[in-house]
Amino acid sequence: MPLTGAREGHGIIGNVPPLKPVPDKVRAALDAQLSALGEPPYDGPDQGLLAACVPVVLRAYERGLRPEREAARYAVRHMLDRLAAAAPGRTVEVRVPPYAAVQCVAGPRHTRGTPPNVVETDGHTWLELATGTLTWADAMARGSVSASGARADLSAHLPVT
Numbered sequence: 001m002p003l004t005g006a007r008e009g010h011g012i013i014g015n016v017p018p019l020k021p022v023p024d025k026v027r028a029a030l031d032a033q034l035s036a037l038g039e040p041p042y043d044g045p046d047q048g049l050l051a052a053c054v055p056v057v058l059r060a061y062e063r064g065l066r067p068e069r070e071a072a073r074y075a076v077r078h079m080l081d082r083l084a085a086a087a088p089g090r091t092v093e094v095r096v097p098p099y100a101a102v103q104c105v106a107g108p109r110h111t112r113g114t115p116p117n118v119v120e121t122d123g124h125t126w127l128e129l130a131t132g133t134l135t136w137a138d139a140m141a142r143g144s145v146s147a148s149g150a151r152a153d154l155s156a157h158l159p160v161t
Helices: 023-036 046-062 069-086 123-131 136-141
Strands: 092-096 100-104 118-121 145-148
Touching: 023 046, 023 069, 046 069, 046 123, 069 092, 069 100, 069 123, 092 123, 118 123, 123 136, 136 145
Parallel strands: 092 118
Antiparallel strands: 092 100, 118 145
């Protein structure tokens, strides 16, 4: 999971880019999730580790299992970082507790207190939204997403590419 400065779990702060996750830790988390699913260990390249976490964690959810915490954290963080890269800015804060939060979307920036535009959801819903297996409208209709603020509609930025 990328870290920024001395703070874990927050998007890019100022001009400090996210740090790269340690491949051995990501691989261990991914392999633990694969093992829990009865699947063989990951045998792909290190640069594909984070992306590989996403479908594996989604498979755990689809099977009614609670995903391994670290694998879910890497998957959620990876897709949040991709959202922040695709929709740069600091107008909307997207929170996926307990895993991570990022700021994204161009526009007015908040500097103190609770941001005026906040999206909050769980890890399963976030991964479905980010991969396009769930639409923003459907997630809102079923009450899986809390979105407050005039700019909190992420439908134009989903799925994350």
